[in-house]
Amino acid sequence: MTTANGAPTTLTQGYRTKGGVGESTLRPDGILKVTGEFAYSSDMWHEDMLWGQILRSTVAHAEIVSIDISEALALAGVYAVLTYDDLPAEMKHYGLEIQDTPVLAHGKVRHHGEPVAIVAADHPETARRAAAKIKVEYKELPVITDEASATAPDAVLIHEMRDDHHIGHVPHPNIVHRQPIVRGDADEAAKKADFIVEGDYYFGMQDQAFLGPESGLAVPEEDGGVHLYVATQWLHSDLRQIAPVLGLPEDKVRMTLAGVGGAFGGREDLSMQIHACLLALRTGKPVKIVYNRFESFFGHVHRHPARLHYEHGATKDGKLTHMKCRIVLDGGAYASASPAVVGNASSLAAGPYVIDDVDIEAIALYSNNPPCGAMRGFGAVQACFAYEAQMDKLADKVGMDRVEFRRLNAMEQGTLMPTGQPVDSPAPVAELLRRVKAMPLPPERQWESSEGADVRQLPGGLSNTTHGEGVVRGVGYAVGIKNVGFSEGFDDYSTAKVRMEVVGGEAVATVHTAMAEVGQGGVTVHAQIARTELGVTQVTIHPADTQVGSAGSTSASRQTYVTGGAVKNSCELVRERVLEIGRRKFGSYHPAWATAELLLEGGKVVTDGGEVLAGLADVLEDEAVEIEAEWRHRPTEAFDLRTGQGNGHVQYSFAAHRAVVEVDTELGLVKVVELACAQDVGKALNPLSVIGQIQGGTTQGLGIAIMEEIIVDPKTAKVRNPSFTDYLLPTILDTPTIPVDVLELADEHAPYGLRGIGEAPTLSSTPAVLAAIRNATGLELPRTPVRPEHLTGRA
Known part of the structure; x- marks a missing residue:
């Protein structure tokens, strides 16, 4: 691990275990992935396997008048065609929190691309042709696409018979959830402000764009159950939703994780899981479903687009006086994770700053737009984009350096969040800003050389649009705060089973x-x-x-914290059992065991001498120790639905970015030259992986800053760009240098002092890039992503 200037980064020494905590260990699947040999879920195969295909709605909101499957059933090679009426169980809906999503559309469709029918055939092309022969007659309904149409007095209801636990506190049935957060008196505090700035911001809908499409293989079992091999983020959540719809007890639905080609939140919700199982159980044959890229855009949730209004005030010496904001998130046709996204957006809306008087409101809408749910950063990303733009505006009004203005108002350990919860672990916001600002800037005009311009270094890149004419540089900063783990009273735990035994004369472990x-x-x-x-x-x-018991979702930057904690806990219990066995067998008379006992008791195992391994092998020669145990972090509580007060979060993570961009102001093209990051990780369990996570999250934030957006027609609610031809992603040519400075300030509440790291860099990289473009152009740029027309005045 290195810093921005290439010097080694000093990390906590940690335990001196070969390949243990604190060392950079390589991924066991790394070589297989880069050589193309890794088996992803889409690569699975089974003898006598059928192929599944989904028919999706061609309109966003309509009554289903009729469905005719006769031609599809008559096609040679077709084994089954199922609609809503063929579902086997009384339970026909599912959902992460609110069970509002039908397995197959019933009565009406609520968004473009909603599943209407499913087909199983002996060849994927046959299945596609059969699906195309299904005739669906629609009677189109008015579409809800924004807050005005969703909450109008005569608005069509997306879900007519809502009875979920949020309906009692929302002002309209087309609002999924509302969370106010009020502390102090923002109106009274505003009177003390010498400067007040306001801003309206728009954050576009982003796709997770994982490279491995939704896929899985369902195999019917002899006991009437089914075994599903699937790429997902949470096996037990899938199981909880799948089994009732199949009409099976959970012990008859076995699930195994198949190779996952990326997730970023898009696999928290179900996609093809139930459909594959239904077809397998109906046909008695294994059924595989693999989405193509077009289907993938319709088959998973996206990042919530948002409209945000912010007001901040400050005194003439730069101290923040108050903050007001309203955040409107578009959740689309089904709830997915919208309630939790609202909770994050509202509770983190003030950012990593000390503001005693706040008035915050966040809502999520039901609409006929594509469903939105979890994506890396989960509500905090949208808020960070807005509050960081506000910090730049306010610093300029006060007449202060933008970084120093942030540092002056930065939170620290002990600061009260807007929810009233104290931050009880290190919060080095000011230090991260200092570090990232101190990193050396990249040289200017890097495209120039004695042999002529290197167009790869210029805006427009290999399209060769400019040789430097009209290109200006800008520098921008941003910092963000992200919660770690599930919040608001959720029973967030994980389970680990650890087995220790002797194999080939050596003590080994299985996790x-x-x-x-x-x-x-x-x-x-x-x-x-x-x-x-x-x-x-x-x-x-x-x-x-x-x-084995649930590990929870691979999301919210929680797995190393919670499942890592469970593995550590189970290992400690196994260690205690091994010590008991060793004492019973040898007492203190066996030299190798005596050394092993001493080191094991200390919990700081050194393996380079071999004494521990020798002692363990002797102890476990004729028996194994296996323990399965759960581990929970400290409890949280729900936010008050009136004031938003409550200890809702487990832990916070912080990252700061400095972006350096070059902008062709004539053509509206942007080249991000560098995205330097400083982040506190608590404890780097695997430093190499830590750097990878920070750089990956940074690049994802870059994407939403300048290129990524799902375009939905505001009149029809149809998706216009469901392909990688039209939905643009950063490539290696777009990805800048990303120097990383890692800070390790241990959180005493967490295993090894670690802090979740995967999401925080996604927050601050986006507003840093926008700040740099503003710095280069002088434009306000209140939306993301920035397009060329926004920079040339032709928007």
Whole structure:
């Protein structure tokens, strides 16, 4: 790990275990992935397998007048065609929190691309042709696309018979959830402000754009159940939603994690899981479903687009006086994770600053736009984009340096959040800003060389649009705060089963959890923890499945904290059992065991001498120790629905960015030259993985800043760009240099002092890029992503 200037970054020494906590260990699947040999869920195969296909609605809001499946059924090679009326169980809806999503559309469709019917055939092309032969007659209804149409007195209701637990506190049935947060008196505090700035901001709908499409294989079992191999983020949540719809008890629905090609929140909700299981159970044959890219855009939730209004005040010496804001998130046709996204957006709306008087409101709408739910940053991203733009505006009004203005108002350990919750672990906001500002700036005019311009370094890149004419540089800063783990009273826990035994004369460990490995690195961290706590060198990571207790979702930056905590806890229990066995067998007379006992008791296992391994092998020669245990972090509580007060979050993470951009002001093209980041990670369990997570999150934030947006027609609510031809993603040519400065300030409440890291860099990279473009152009730029027409005055 290095800093911006290439010097080594000093990390906490940690335990001196070979391949243990604090060391950079390589991913066991790394070589397979880069050589194309890794088996993803879309690569699975089974003898006598059928292929599933989904027919999706061509309109966004309509009554279903009729469905004719006769031609599809008559096609040779078709084994089954199912509609809503063919569903086997009384339960026909599912959902993460609110069960409002029908397995197949019934009565009406609520968004473009909603599943209407499913087909199983002996060849994927046959299944597609059969789906195309299904005739659906629609009677179109008015579409709800924004807050005005959703809450109008005569608005069509997206869900006519709502009875969920949020309906009692929302002002309109087309509002999924509303969360106010009020502390102090913002109106009274505003009177003390020497400067007040307001802003209206728009944040576009972003797609998770994982490279591995939704896919899975359902295999019917002899006992009448089904085994689903699937790419997901939360096996047990899927199980909880799938089993009731199939009419099966959970013990007859077995789930195993297949190879996951990225997730970023888009696999928290179900996609093809129920459909594959239904077809497998109906046909008695294995059924595989693999979405193409077009289907993938319709088959998972997206990041909520948002409209945000902010007001901030400050005194002439730069101290913040108050903050007011209103955040409107478009949740689309179904609830998904919208209530939790509202909770995050509202509780983190003030950012990492000390503001005693706040008045915040956040809502999520039901609409006929595509469903939106979890995506990396989860509500905090949208808020950070707005409050950081406000910080620049206010600093300019006061006449202060933008970084120093932020540092003056930065929170620290002990600061009260707008919810009244104290921040009880390190909050080095000012230090992160200082560090990122101190990083050396990249050289100017890097495109110039003695051999002529290197167009790759210019806005427009290989399109060769400019050789530097009209190109100006800008620098911008931003910092963000993100919660870690599930919040608002959710019972957030994880389970780990650890087995220790002797194989080939050597003590080895096996770690079994239901954690979904989606690229975050749990497969390395769990082995590192086992090596550290048990003194073994050989650790096997058992495939994730539902034969062990839940690990929760791979989201909210929680897995290393919570499932890592569960692995550590189980290892400690195994260690205690091994000590008991060793004392019973040998007492203190066996030299190797005596050394092993001393080191094991200390919990700081050193394996380089081999004494621990030798002692463990002797102890466990004729028996194994296996323990499955849960681990919970400290409890949280729901936010008050009137004031928003409450200890709603477990932990916070912080990151700061400095963006350097070059803008062709004539053509409206942007080149992000550098995105430097400083982040506190608490404890870097795997430093190499930490850097990868920070750089990955930074790049995802860059995407929403200048190119990524799902375009939905405001009149028809149809998606206009469901492909990677029209939905633009950063490539390696768009990705800038990303120097990283890692700070390690331990959180005493967390295992090893660690802090969740994966999401925080996504927050601050987006507003940093926008701030740099504003600095280069002098334009206000209140929306993201920025397009060329916004920079040339042709918007």
